[in-house]
Amino acid sequence: MRSPVPGLPEQLDGGLDRLLPAVASSLGVTGLCAAGDRTLAHADRAVVVLVDGLGAELLARRGGHAPFLRRLAGQPSRAVTIGSGFPSTTATSMATFGSGLRAGRHGLVGYEAFDPATGRVFNELSWEDGPDPRTWQPHRTVFEAAAAEGVDVVRVGPAFFDGSGLTRAALRGGRFVAADSLAARVDAALTALRSSPRALVYLYWGDLDKVGHVHGCSSWQWGDELESIDAELARLASGRPPGTAVHITADHGMVDVPLHRRLDLAHEPDLDAGVEHLAGEPRSLQLHCAPGAAAEVLAAWQERLGADAVVVTRDEAITAGWFGPVEDRVRPRVGEVIATMTGEVAVVDSRHHRPELLALIGLHGSLTREEVAVPWLTVEAEGA
Incomplete structure (x- = not known):
């Protein structure tokens, strides 16, 4: 359970x-x-x-x-x-x-956010x-x-x-x-x-x-x-x-996260599977999933990150009050799966994130x- x-x-x-x-x-x-x-x-x-x-x-x-x-x-x-x-x-x-x-x-809703009108992620x-x-x-x-x-x-x-x-x-x-x-x-x-x-x-x-x-x-x-x-x-x-x-x-x-404590989606096919758009940032990711893939994405991220993160569905995060009251126009901007780090860890994607971001030591975004x-x-x- x-x-x-x-x-x-x-x-x-x-x-x-x-x-x-x-x-x-x-x-x-x-x-x-x-x-x-x-x-x-x-x-x-x-x-x-x-x-x-x-x-x-x-x-x-x-x-x-x-x-x-x-x-x-x-x-x-x-x-x-x-x-x-x-x-x-x-x-x-x-x-x-x-x-x-x-x-x-x-x-x-985040450092990088999904725009439902265009189907693209942009930097806020x-x-x-x-x-x-x-x-x-x-x-x-x-x-x-x-x-x-x-x-x-x-x-x-x-x-x-x-x-x-x-x-x-x-x-x-x-x-x-x-x-x-x-x-x-x-x-x-x-x-x-x-x-x-x-x-x-x-x-x-x-x-x-x-x-x-x-x-x-x-x-x-x-x-x-x-x-x-x-x-x-x-x-x-x-x-x-x-x-x-x-x-x-x-x-x-802010918290310091050593570089060796980063997971890179470019080398994590199990985590990458089913994720169409990656939003948020390395300490707090919002995963916009392929149709029908959210349950599998949720399970894969929970298993891989374990006690180092809280991985929940959008509905669970909203019910828990993470975003406060959520307007209907805002709801689709939030990923179907949210992975927010609680341990000394971060998740990056070297195919997407700029080298300058990959090199950062101090990070934030999570709920600690x-x-x-x-x-x-x-x-x-x-x-x-």
């Missing part, structure tokens, strides 16, 4: 979807909060910083590199641990963060050859809701984010300010905050995730990058104008606490 399908870890089956609605509500934006949301004190302005890849478990383990963040994390009134949702990957989490909805509603980060972003994710974003109520919404990030498919799907609303270095982005955020009596500023930083992917999240390079981030975030907090709250979060955590748990740290508004 099969074991029951697990839910997301402990009480981390949500949270990132409720962060931005709570922040916007603290600025007086109406109609966004739900029962059970974290209640924040009123602020005239707020800046939300999303540090890509800064998992809660990583921050706890490597907090010696981050005295400012460690101090916040040690104060229960200023720190909570929330869940990124599933899958724990940037494209999905950005839509969860920006829309205030879980993946089953916003519809960005690059959005190359992807569908119309507003059709793919039609729900109003929190930024759009805040801007509609007179809040000056400013998004700060790299220039190539402005107008990208992912931005138009997940983070549209307000105006965009481009800046390269983290110091320049902090300066841009402070300028935006000082320029408006009622503002919501969003600042994104992605280099911690990049370093973790390339060198591993246990590397000295990861620690050095965290030190630099910590110093700039401390400067942001100390330089903010009166009446400004600061919120710091992340889109997912290390990958799902993210911090929500707050510096309250003062001196309004």
